[in-house]
Structures are given as C-alpha cells and as structure tokens.
Amino acid sequence: MPRSTAVRATDYPAAAGTPGEAAFFDVDNTLMRGASLFHVARKMHQRGVFTLREAGGFAYKQLRFMLKGENLKDVHSVRDAALAFATGLAAEDVRTLGEEVYDEMIVSKIWPGTRALTEQHMKAGRPVWLVTGTPVEVASVIASRLSLTGALGTVSEVADGLYTGRLVGEFLHGPAKAEGVRALAEQEGLDLSRCWAYSDSFNDVPLLTLVGHPVAINPDARLRRHARDHNWPVYDFRSGRRAATLGLKTASAAGAAYGLWRGFSWVRSR
Secondary structure (H helix, E strand, O other): OOOOOOOOOOOOOOOOOOOOOOEEEOOEOOOEOOOHHHHHHHHHHHOOOOOHHHHHHHHHHHHHHHHHOOOHHHHHHHHHHHHHHHOOOEHHHHHHHHHHHHHHHHHHHEOHHHHHHHHHHHHOOOOEEEEEEEEHHHHHHHHHHOOOOEEEEEOEEEEOOEEEEEEOOOOOOOHHHHHHHHHHHHHHOOOHHHOEEEEOOHHHHHHHOOOOEEEEEOOOHHHHHHHHHOOOOEEOOOOOOOOOOHHHHHHHHHHHHHHHHHHHHHHHHO
C-alpha cells in the first residue's frame, strides 16, 4: 500500500466468510459522535501543548461540526495546528495519547447502532476497516479496542522517533480515502464490488461510490440528498433526529456554548 495515503494499523482475524468481502467505516460522526481529531487536540491542551484560547477555538469547531457536519476549513485548521505543535513529540507518546483519548473521550461517544453494524460484519466473517483522517496512531487504537481488523489513518513523518511536523503523503480525506481503500483492496485481494462503505459526509462520496454497497450514516444534508437520489440506504442514529427543529438545534447550541463557557471559566479560575 502506498505510504502516501495510509498504513496498516492493526489486524484481527475474523470468522471465515466470503472471500473478497470487507466493510469500511468512516469514524467522525459515523462511528462516533463528533470528530476524533478535536478530541486529540483537547488532550494535547490538557498536556499543556495548546493554550486555553486555542482549545476554546477547537471546542467551538467541534460544536459546529456536531450541529452542521464536516467543514473542511475547520478540520484542516485543527490538523495543521496539531502537526505544528506535535513537532518534536515522541511517536510512542502519541500512541499513549491515543489510548488516553479513547478511554476518556471516545469510548462514550461510539454510536451503538454503528457499533452493531461493525459487529454484524465481523460475525459474517468480513474484515472491518476504519478509514479516517485522524492520525493513524489514534485510528489504530480505536480499531484495536473495538476488535476490528485494522485502520487506515493520516500518517505523520517520524525521524529518530520524533514527529517532524510533516505528513507522509496526503491527509486521508475525500478522494485520498478512496485511493487508500483501493490500495488496500489490491493488497488484501478484496473485490470492492462486494464490499460495504459507511460515512456521514458528502466529502466521502468517492469512497462510497467505490464499493458495491454504499451506506449513509448520520448524513449531512448533501449526502442525504445524494443517497436518496441514488437509492442508498440511510441510517440516522442521532437521538431525536425526527423531532429536531431549528429551535431545538439553537437551544442545543446555546446549552453547549454555556457549558463550554462554564468549563473554560473554571479552568481560568484554577
């Protein structure tokens, strides 16, 4: 598999199934509520890497992502900040950080419905891979903890055991996800026409159209329309989705903003 797109993270044997089949799951808003990269930034703030002001900016972007879906500008800004501040950090420390992020922030945000879909595929003997822009160190922790086959994630350059602040290849997002999965399929002998892919974002249409069984989970508005136009299955595991109104979203945003303000006020007082 080209190092420019992704690396193999973990590998768990599944029950014998139909050769050539597999399932690919996006992570952010598909497998879990919110964006995993923002939780990585939050953990880095707790370790003193980010200032309170910078952490507040990440929290605002996380809130906007949860309410409106993926915004490439926000995702890229968090990615660039994380790369800059990670320069000089030990790769082994980042792996440990990924374990902490999962235990403290991610495990409670896994969508039960999506988790059930991964288990169904595994029981049917299909390999299940995570495909995400999140650092591969964190993606592999998520795959390991959920006993999935493995993970494709964004790869950062390491020299002498330390991060250089540069990427190896592309940020694993949009078309790069499709290229990573295509390369993995060649390596693993997969028939993509008999594979499944799950995502919440219209940006992942290249990945979804690559497989024979595309599925939209908690889709943003554009993906919902695209899925409807192409007769793709749609699963929405967000609580109260059918009852959600603009007023309810506004109230949720206000409540979350108040909670963030109280949290930052407490940190400042400390």
